Amino acid sequence: MISPGWRRIFEKSSRHKQITMTDPIADYLTRLRNAIKAKHRVVEIPASNLKKQLTSVLHEKGYILNYKFEAVGPQGSIKIALKYNNVSKKPAIEKLLRVSKPGLRKYVGAEELPRVLNGLGIAIISTSKGIMTDKEARNLHIGGEVLCHVY
Numbered sequence: 339m340i341s342p343g344w345r346r347i348f349e350k351s352s353r354h355k356q357i358t359m360t361d362p363i364a365d366y367l368t369r370l371r372n373a374i375k376a377k378h379r380v381v382e383i384p385a386s387n388l389k390k391q392l393t394s395v396l397h398e399k400g401y402i403l404n405y406k407f408e409a410v411g412p413q414g415s416i417k418i419a420l421k422y423n424n425v426s427k428k429p430a431i432e433k434l435l436r437v438s439k440p441g442l443r444k445y446v447g448a449e450e451l452p453r454v455l456n457g458l459g460i461a462i463i464s465t466s467k468g469i470m471t472d473k474e475a476r477n478l479h480i481g482g483e484v485l486c487h488v489y
Contacts, residue, residue, distance in 0.1 A: 360440055362386060363485055367434045373420060374429045385414040391469035392462060392485070393418060399460055399471065401431050401488055435487040437461070447481040459489025 359365055366389050373381035383389060385407060393416055396402045403419040421430035438444040446452065451472045452461045461472035465482035475482060 361436075362389065363392070364436050364439070366392065367436055367486060370418070370420075370431065371434050373418075374431055377422075377427075379420060381418050381420065383416045383418065385416045388464075388469070389416060395460075395462055395469055395471060396431075396488065399488075431488060433459075433487070433489050437484040437486055444484045445482065446484055448476065448479045449481075451476050451481065452484060452487070454487045455489050459487060462486050462488065 366383055369381055369383050390407060393402070393405045397405055401421065403421040405419065406417045408415050408417060422428065423430070446463075451463070453472065454461050457473075462485045463470055463472055463475045463482045464485055465475055465478075465480050467478065467480060469485070470478075
């Protein structure tokens, strides 16, 4: 039997606390990276508008197989089906690198947009026209914040 004093301490420590996140994009990329390393087929990530746009860009460019937005709870979630090669079982995403961080933002003009692996990979850019790849931003001649590199 637990004494009343210990019961109060246990109840206080077991309450669900809201954790504030300083870098949701890094958390998104880390969850994808961990799921790929563990060879999972599906990964579930807490949703936000920015993460939804990142997911749609990755799907358009063929880095993920499929995705689905679920309105569960106040925030919702994104279920992402990861893409692997049928023969070699290698993931479509080899590397995910966070470029612009909360402590040091990386902004580039239209002329300085990065090329990832000489055009084989993509850089995801946050522009005034929305989230897009470096190639799309180069065609529209607009710059922005370099969120990450994917290859």
